Amino acid sequence: MYQPSYLDSMPRSARSWAPPSPHPAAGEVDVHAALGVDAQFVLMLDAYRPHGGLARLRELETSLLLRVDEPPEMLHAWVRNEQVFAFEWAGEAWMPLFQLASATMLPREDVRAIASELRATHDPFAIAAWFTRPHACLGGASPLIRLAQDDLGVVLAARRSARARSPMR
Known part of the structure; x- marks a missing residue:
C-alpha cells in the first residue's frame, strides 16, 4: 500500500531525481556521475556525517520541536519556501543538517544563497550531491568543506555549475 510522503505535495520538478549531467561544469570532477542513486546516497551519508x-x-x-520554538510544520515551510532543501531517497525525505545553524537550528542564509544558485538546473538530490563533490574551482575540495573558509567562492562555484548545465549557455 502506497504511503504518501511529504515531498508528494511538492511539484514533481522539485522532487524528482535525474542522473547528473554527462558534462560536468568546466573544472568539475564528476566521478560520481556513473554511480547509481543508492551508491551516491551512501557517499553523501559519509560526506555529510562530519557536518x-x-x-x-x-x-x-x-x-527540531525540542530545540526551537517552532511548530513541526515550520520545517516543511522552510523546504517549500526554499530556505532549505530536502531530497527523496528510498521513499523518505532527507535533509542535510549543515543547512541549519547548530546553535539555533534555524536555516543558514549562506547555504540558502548557494542552493538558490543551483535550483534552476539541479533537482534536490543533485543539489545535495553537489555540495559533497570536489570542484576544481575550489582547489579540488567539496563546497561542503570550503564553505567555512570561502562562502563567496562556493557561491561562484554554484553559479558556474548552474551555468554549465543551463541549456541557454
Missing part, C-alpha cells in the same frame, strides 16, 4: 549528517524529515520534526 551534522543527513536526517529524515519526519525524525527531524521531533528533534
